[in-house]
Amino acid sequence: MSVHDLRGPVDPRVDRFFDLPPVDVRELKVARSVGQRLWDQSVVRKTVILLLLVVAWEVVARVQNNPLMLPSAMETASALWHGLASGVLLARVSASLSVLLKGFALGAFLALALTTLAVSTRIGRDLLTTLTSMFSPLPAIALLPLALLWFGLGEASLIFVLVHSVLWAMAINIHAGFQGVSETLRMAGRNYGLKGLRYVAFILIPAALPALLAGLKIGWAFAWRTLIAAELVFGASSGKGGLGWYIFQNRNELYTDNVFAGLVVVIVIGLLVENIIFDSVERLTVKRWGMVR
Amino acid sequence: MSIALRKRHVLGEASLDRGAYSPTNTSSAPATPRLAVDNVTLEYRTRQHVVKATQQVSFNVQEGDRFVLLGPSGCGKSTLLKAIAGFLTPAEGSIRLDGNTIHGPGPDRIVVFQEFDQLPPWKTVKQNVMFPLVASRTLGRKAAEQRALKTLEKVGLGRFADAYPHTLSGGMKQRVAIARALAMRPRVLLMDEPFAALDALTRRKMQEELLALWEQEGFTLLFVTHSIEEAQIIGNRVLLLSPHPGRVRAELGCAEDSLHSLGSEATKARTQTIHRLLFENEVAP
Numbered sequence: 001m002s003v004h005d006l007r008g009p010v011d012p013r014v015d016r017f018f019d020l021p022p023v024d025v026r027e028l029k030v031a032r033s034v035g036q037r038l039w040d041q042s043v044v045r046k047t048v049i050l051l052l053l054v055v056a057w058e059v060v061a062r063v064q065n066n067p068l069m070l071p072s073a074m075e076t077a078s079a080l081w082h083g084l085a086s087g088v089l090l091a092r093v094s095a096s097l098s099v100l101l102k103g104f105a106l107g108a109f110l111a112l113a114l115t116t117l118a119v120s121t122r123i124g125r126d127l128l129t130t131l132t133s134m135f136s137p138l139p140a141i142a143l144l145p146l147a148l149l150w151f152g153l154g155e156a157s158l159i160f161v162l163v164h165s166v167l168w169a170m171a172i173n174i175h176a177g178f179q180g181v182s183e184t185l186r187m188a189g190r191n192y193g194l195k196g197l198r199y200v201a202f203i204l205i206p207a208a209l210p211a212l213l214a215g216l217k218i219g220w221a222f223a224w225r226t227l228i229a230a231e232l233v234f235g236a237s238s239g240k241g242g243l244g245w246y247i248f249q250n251r252n253e254l255y256t257d258n259v260f261a262g263l264v265v266v267i268v269i270g271l272l273v274e275n276i277i278f279d280s281v282e283r284l285t286v287k288r289w290g291m292v293r
Numbered sequence: 294m295s296i297a298l299r300k301r302h303v304l305g306e307a308s309l310d311r312g313a314y315s316p317t318n319t320s321s322a323p324a325t326p327r328l329a330v331d332n333v334t335l336e337y338r339t340r341q342h343v344v345k346a347t348q349q350v351s352f353n354v355q356e357g358d359r360f361v362l363l364g365p366s367g368c369g370k371s372t373l374l375k376a377i378a379g380f381l382t383p384a385e386g387s388i389r390l391d392g393n394t395i396h397g398p399g400p401d402r403i404v405v406f407q408e409f410d411q412l413p414p415w416k417t418v419k420q421n422v423m424f425p426l427v428a429s430r431t432l433g434r435k436a437a438e439q440r441a442l443k444t445l446e447k448v449g450l451g452r453f454a455d456a457y458p459h460t461l462s463g464g465m466k467q468r469v470a471i472a473r474a475l476a477m478r479p480r481v482l483l484m485d486e487p488f489a490a491l492d493a494l495t496r497r498k499m500q501e502e503l504l505a506l507w508e509q510e511g512f513t514l515l516f517v518t519h520s521i522e523e524a525q526i527i528g529n530r531v532l533l534l535s536p537h538p539g540r541v542r543a544e545l546g547c548a549e550d551s552l553h554s555l556g557s558e559a560t561k562a563r564t565q566t567i568h569r570l571l572f573e574n575e576v577a578p
C-alpha cells in the first residue's frame with residue numbers, strides 16, 4: 001500500500017464559479033504623484049547626490065579652514081568663474097578636448113578595424129589577442145618618453161599615447177562583444193547571404209553594441225586620464241597647453257583654488273559626456289531594443 | 294472553417310489547379326526533386342574526436358511537400374537541417390537543390406530556428422521581415438517594405454509592424470520569424486522545431502496557422518520535430534531517423550493525418566507504427 005492515495009480523502013471544498021463584471025477602465029490606470037515621477041528621473045536623483053557631495057565638501061573645507069590645502073566649494077566656484085571669464089580656462093579646455101577627440105577617434109577606429117580582422121580570420125584573431133596581451137598592461141605614461149623621442153614635443157606625441165591607452169582596452173571589449181553574439185543570430189545573418197564586412201556591419205556590430213558602448217566609455221575614461229597625466233608630465237605642447245598644464249602651472253604657483261577649478265572642469269566634462277552623450281546613445285539604441293535594462 | 298477539410302481538399306482533387314506544385318505529370322514524381330539529400334554523412338570535429346551525427350541519409354523532397362524529419366533527441370535532425378542550410382559540409386554524399394549541389398548558406402533556403410533570439414533585437418518587426426529581402430538584394434527597400442507588411446498581415450501581426458521583438462510574446466516572435474522566411478519565398482523553407490519552446494495551446498494554434506499559410510502559399514517545407522503527433526499533423530511525408538547516429542529507418546506518407554483526424558483509427562494506427570519503428574530496438578532502462 002502506498003502512503004499517498006492519488007484519489008485522496010474526500011475534499012470538503014466545493015467548486016467555485018464567479019461572474020466577472022466588466023472592469024472600470026479608469027481604475028486600470030492611476031496617475032502617480034508629481035514627486036514620484038520626478039524621483040523617477042535619474043537626472044533629479046543624480047543632481048541631489050551631486051548637491052550633497054558639494055555641501056559635504058564645503059563643510060569639510062570650512063572646518064579645515066586652510067584654503068592653500070583645501071579650498072572650499074565657494075572659493076573654487078569663484079576661481080572657476082574667473083578662469084572662464086578671462087577665457088584662459090576655455091582655451092585650455094578646447095586645447096585638451098581637440099587632442100583628446102583626435103586620439104580617441106583614432107584609437108576607436110583602430111580597435112574596430114583590429115577586431116573586425118579578428119572575427120574574419122584566424123590569424124587576425126591571434127594577432128589581436130597577442131597584441132592586447134602584450135600592450136594592454138603597459139601604462140601609457142611609460143610610453144611618453146619614447147613618444148617624445150619619436151614624434152617630438154607636440155600633439156603627435158600626445159595622440160600616440162592616447163591611441164595606446166584607448167586602443168587595447170576597447171579592442172578587448174569589442175572582441176568580447178563580438179564573441180558573445182548568439183550562434184542563432186550569426187546563422188540567421190549568414191543565411192541571408194551576408195559575408196565579410198557586410199556581416200560585421202549588419203550583424204556583429206549591432207548585436208555587440210552593448211559591449212561596444214561599454215568599450216567606448218572605458219576608452220573615453222582612459223583617454224582623459226592619460227591626457228591629463230601626460231600634460232602634467234611634459235606640459236605645454238607648442239605654446240598652448242591643455243587642462244593638465246593649467247593644473248600643473250597653478251599648483252607650482254600655489255593657486256590651489258585654480259587647481260581645484262581645473263579638476264572640477266575635468267569632472268564636469270566627464271559627467272556631461274557620460275550623462276548626456278552616452279546616456280542618450282544608450283536610450284536610443286540598446287535600451288530601446290531591450291538589449292540592456 | 295476546419296483546417297482538416299481544407300487540407301484534404303488541397304491534397305486531394307484540387308491540387309491540379311495549383312500550377313505551382315502540380316506540373317503536367319501528376320501521377321509520377323518530377324524528374325529533379327526540389328531537394329535531394331543523397332547518402333549524406335555528417336560529422337562534428339571536436340578536439341579529440343570526430344563525432345558522426347548522421348550516417349548515409351538519403352531522401353528527396355518534392356516541390357510543395359511538407360516533409361518532416363522525425364527522430365529521437367540527439368539523432369542528428371538539427372545537424373541535417375544545418376547541412377541543408379549550408380552551415381555544414383557533408384563528410385560524404387551530396388545535397389542538391391533543384392539539381393545543383395549547394396555550397397554554403399544562401400537566401401534560397403531560409404531557416405526558422407527554435408530559439409527566439411533569431412530576430413535581431415535592434416530591428417522592428419517590419420524591419421526584421423525586410424532584413425533578408427534587403428540584405429540578399431532580392432528587393433529594393435520600398436518593395437521589401439510592402440512585401441513585409443503584406444506578409445505580416447498574413448500571420449496576423451499587422452498591428453505590431455513597428456514594435457521591437459523584446460515586446461512580443463514567444464509565439465508572436467515565432468510568427469515574425471515565419472513571416473520573415475515566407476516573405477523571402479525561398480525554394481525550400483527549413484524549420485527546426487519552431488514551436489518546441491511554446492506552450493501547448495500556442496503550439497497547436499501555430500500548427501494550424503502554418504497549415505493555413507501553406508494552403509495559401511504552397512511553399513516547400515522541411516520541418517524538424519521530435520513529436521510524433523506534430524509530424525503527423527504538419528507533414529504529408531515523414532522521414533524516421535534512428536537514434537544516434539541518425540540513419541533512415543523509414544519514410545512514410547501521412548497526408549491523411551491531420552489535427553482533426555487525431556482520434557481516428559487510421560491515424561492512431563500510424564502513430565503506433567511510427568512509435569514502433571522509432572523505439573522497437575530500445576532497451577528499457
Ligand SMILES: Nc1ncnc2c1ncn2[C@@H]1O[C@H](COP(=O)(O)OP(=O)(O)OP(=O)(O)O)[C@@H](O)[C@H]1O
Binds near residue numbers: 366
Ligand atoms: N557542435 C557540436 N560538436 C560536437 N558534437 C555535436 C555538436 N552539435 C551536435 N553534436 C552531436 O551530434 C549529434 C546530433 O545532434 P543534433 O543537434 O543534430 O540532434 P537533434 O536530432 O537535433 O536533437 P534534438 O531533438 O535534441 O534537437 C548529437 O549526438 C550531438 O552530441
Ligand SMILES: [Mg+2]
Binds near residue numbers: 371485
Ligand atoms: Mg535539434
